Amino acid sequence: MDYSARWRQTFGEVDPARTARELAFLTRVLPLPEFGCVLDVPCGNGRHMHGMAAAGYRVRGVDLDARSVAQAGPGAETGDMRSLDGLA
Numbered sequence: 644m645d646y647s648a649r650w651r652q653t654f655g656e657v658d659p660a661r662t663a664r665e666l667a668f669l670t671r672v673l674p675l676p677e678f679g680c681v682l683d684v685p686c687g688n689g690r691h692m693h694g695m696a697a698a699g700y701r702v703r704g705v706d707l708d709a710r711s712v713a714q715a716g717p718g719a720e721t722g723d724m725r726s727l728d729g730l731a
Contacts, residue, residue, distance in 0.1 A: 647688075648710070657690060662694065666691065670695070679700060681701070682705070684705045685705065685707065686712070687715070689704055689718075692719060704719035
């Protein structure tokens with residue numbers, strides 16, 4: 644079992660209300676247009692990535708788990724947060 648699956652098995656799915664609160668915080672401390680580009684690492688299934696994109700940010704997600712990246716969809720890629728040198 645990979646880390647992301649283990650995390651979800653242990654903690655369950657995140658309440659959408661919690662994600663909304665976290666996104667409100669992120670958009671407050673990273674206001675547009677000053678912080679228009681955001682890197683979400685580890686992005687998991689993209690819950691923050693999608694919310695930031697919907698708010699007008701350019702977002703790139705990286706996660707080690709390929710299944711989570713597939714769930715996150717466009718803008719996400721498989722990679723190791725310990726070595727992000729290859730990201731442009």
